[in-house]
Amino acid sequence: MNTIAFPNPATGLEYTTLDRLLAESDVVSLHCPLLPETKHLVNADSLAKAKRGFTLINTSRGGLVDSDALLAALRDGTVGAAGLDVYESMKSASTMDIERKGMKTLRTLRTSRTSRERKNDCGTR
Numbered sequence: 001m002n003t004i005a006f007p008n009p010a011t012g013l014e015y016t017t018l019d020r021l022l023a024e025s026d027v028v029s030l031h032c033p034l035l036p037e038t039k040h041l042v043n044a045d046s047l048a049k050a051k052r053g054f055t056l057i058n059t060s061r062g063g064l065v066d067s068d069a070l071l072a073a074l075r076d077g078t079v080g081a082a083g084l085d086v087y088e089s090m091k092s093a094s095t096m097d098i099e100r101k102g103m104k105t106l107r108t109l110r111t112s113r114t115s116r117e118r119k120n121d122c123g124t125r
Contacts, residue, residue, distance in 0.1 A: 032060055040065070065088060
């Protein structure tokens with residue numbers, strides 16, 4: 001297995017561009033802050049360059065991924081599956097569409113700021 005990174009967060013990883021990372025990766029996991037330059041890092045343009053059927057994991061910040069572009073990419077098979085711990089907006093039409101239709105996504109529960117009642121509702125104790 002070859003591990004590449006954008007940007008290079010640690011010694012021993014090969015530095016590459018976002019375009020190459022998306023084009024060559026079977027799995028892309030986002031681990032970066034939401035800054036003006038990272039907002040919608042994953043968008044329609046970047047997804048058009050991605051390896052077809054790749055898996056996108058986002059456990060960082062919802063705004064890193066353009067929800068409308070992700071929904072379109074899930075529908076057309078550009079993104080084969082998505083694991084989302086965060087959404088751009090919890091009430092956006094795309095977010096509700098992704099959840100309602102299943103869309104090959106796994107949504108995890110952030111528990112650090114979640115009430116015991118909410119965890120129980122989600123089957124997490």
